[in-house]
Amino acid sequence: MTTLQTTAPGLPGALPPGSQGSGPEAETRGPLGQVLLWTLTIVVPLAIWFAPLGIDPRMQKALAIAAFMIGSWMTHAQDVAISGLMGLYFFWISGIVPFADAFHGFATTTPWFLFGAILFGLTATKSGLARRLAFVVMRGIGHTYPRLLLGIVVADFLLTFIVPSGIARVVIMSAVAAGLVDAFGYGRGSRIGKGMFILLVYTATIFDKMIIAGAASITARGLIERVGGVQVLWSQWFLAYLPCDILTIFIAWRLILWMYPPERDSLPGGAAFLQEEVRKMGPLNALEWRAMALFGIGLGLWMTDFIHHIPSPMIGLGIGLAAVLPRIGVLDVEDVKKLNLLPVFFVASAISMAHVLETTKALGILTDVLFAWTQPFMGNVWTSTGILYWSAFVYHIIIGDEISMLATSLPMLMNYAKTAGLDPLALGMVWTFSAGGKIFLYQSAVLVVGYSYGYFTLRDLFKVGAALTVVEWLILMLLVPLYWPLIGI
Numbered sequence: 001m002t003t004l005q006t007t008a009p010g011l012p013g014a015l016p017p018g019s020q021g022s023g024p025e026a027e028t029r030g031p032l033g034q035v036l037l038w039t040l041t042i043v044v045p046l047a048i049w050f051a052p053l054g055i056d057p058r059m060q061k062a063l064a065i066a067a068f069m070i071g072s073w074m075t076h077a078q079d080v081a082i083s084g085l086m087g088l089y090f091f092w093i094s095g096i097v098p099f100a101d102a103f104h105g106f107a108t109t110t111p112w113f114l115f116g117a118i119l120f121g122l123t124a125t126k127s128g129l130a131r132r133l134a135f136v137v138m139r140g141i142g143h144t145y146p147r148l149l150l151g152i153v154v155a156d157f158l159l160t161f162i163v164p165s166g167i168a169r170v171v172i173m174s175a176v177a178a179g180l181v182d183a184f185g186y187g188r189g190s191r192i193g194k195g196m197f198i199l200l201v202y203t204a205t206i207f208d209k210m211i212i213a214g215a216a217s218i219t220a221r222g223l224i225e226r227v228g229g230v231q232v233l234w235s236q237w238f239l240a241y242l243p244c245d246i247l248t249i250f251i252a253w254r255l256i257l258w259m260y261p262p263e264r265d266s267l268p269g270g271a272a273f274l275q276e277e278v279r280k281m282g283p284l285n286a287l288e289w290r291a292m293a294l295f296g297i298g299l300g301l302w303m304t305d306f307i308h309h310i311p312s313p314m315i316g317l318g319i320g321l322a323a324v325l326p327r328i329g330v331l332d333v334e335d336v337k338k339l340n341l342l343p344v345f346f347v348a349s350a351i352s353m354a355h356v357l358e359t360t361k362a363l364g365i366l367t368d369v370l371f372a373w374t375q376p377f378m379g380n381v382w383t384s385t386g387i388l389y390w391s392a393f394v395y396h397i398i399i400g401d402e403i404s405m406l407a408t409s410l411p412m413l414m415n416y417a418k419t420a421g422l423d424p425l426a427l428g429m430v431w432t433f434s435a436g437g438k439i440f441l442y443q444s445a446v447l448v449v450g451y452s453y454g455y456f457t458l459r460d461l462f463k464v465g466a467a468l469t470v471v472e473w474l475i476l477m478l479l480v481p482l483y484w485p486l487i488g489i
Helices: 031-050 057-075 080-093 109-127 129-141 145-162 166-183 191-210 215-228 234-259 268-281 286-303 312-322 333-337 342-359 363-377 381-399 402-420 424-434 445-451 458-487
Strands: none
Touching (some): 031 057, 057 080, 057 342, 057 363, 057 381, 080 342, 109 145, 109 215, 109 286, 109 333, 129 145, 129 268, 129 286, 145 286, 191 215, 191 458, 215 342, 234 424, 342 363, 363 381, 381 458, 402 424
């Protein structure tokens, strides 16, 4: 499972011990898992390579190598970035495409947008601004349990703008939530602890689909532009999901209050805890002021990109690099050396695979296999939205990791949209949003890290995930046909 680590050990917001590298790839595989791994990564690719399919040899070889990459991503045979790089190497040495085409993704803006986002998140955590924002928002909303719960989800949403990594946001907000639970005299297993943690962890996996911030939405944006051939504006994406953000905050808050009523409603220790934490941070320091200035410039440019049309990757990478400049930024070279850049390589590999499949015309075959059956349902916006949402939900359960899910399916969906005369932007946005629906732990590294704190169970995750997946579908069914046309989608 790909984890987007935006903090280095020792920096504020570093992951809890044992949480890094968590996920399916770290688990011991049983006999069935071993059979599945060998089948999807060896048997299926070799069968495609040697089968008498009667198609162009370059196309057939490209399909075989793509099958290896997708199978490796599904089974987490090894780190997905390494599997991706191996696939690109096979594209090159087998003579299917030259080096420039095999590694084409590294010359696109998407992986470098992600690199800028990683620097964004590291700036917010190292400066202390992210932690301060969380405590200030919580203190301002109130100290009764319902108000604190609302403060958690609001702070989680606001942190998405400056801390793109869902894992980093969970680490930051978990420190706040754990402190509150302790201050109230409760611990693991309490309804107060369950409610706070399941809310902050699950919403962290949703908000970064509604804002182009995390690795999933950045990957999706790049594939929609690259394969779909349409421009994706940061501001338009943000406006498209703004009503959903607001409704999700309110509904998720009320849902958790209903599912996990607190042992007591009045929690006087919470106010003292929040006040003391803010007091200990003192006034804004120089690093926080610099971070605020950089974030203000970046967010201002993103939200007005419909005016100046500066590409969002250019803005993100520019602000990220500015954060490393002496006297202007917050980071130094040592901070950058500690970053985990494998997610950047993985995204570049996914973009490269899509390019090779498109170049060899193999993308058309995969498109027919995955999406031809949806043709009768795509003439109506209501049915097409529902079909796309639930198809993506099921596909996500099969693939597991959300970035792998988007990387392996969006190129085919974009190709299908173009050949069927549909809007690639609308279809891509619906499909990407649908990656937010999760009911199992293995579907997101963010869930794995949140679960490692021990405050909620797998049953809690399934129950809350199922409820919010249906809620998000109902919201989307209203947004796409009624609201999106008003903003040009």
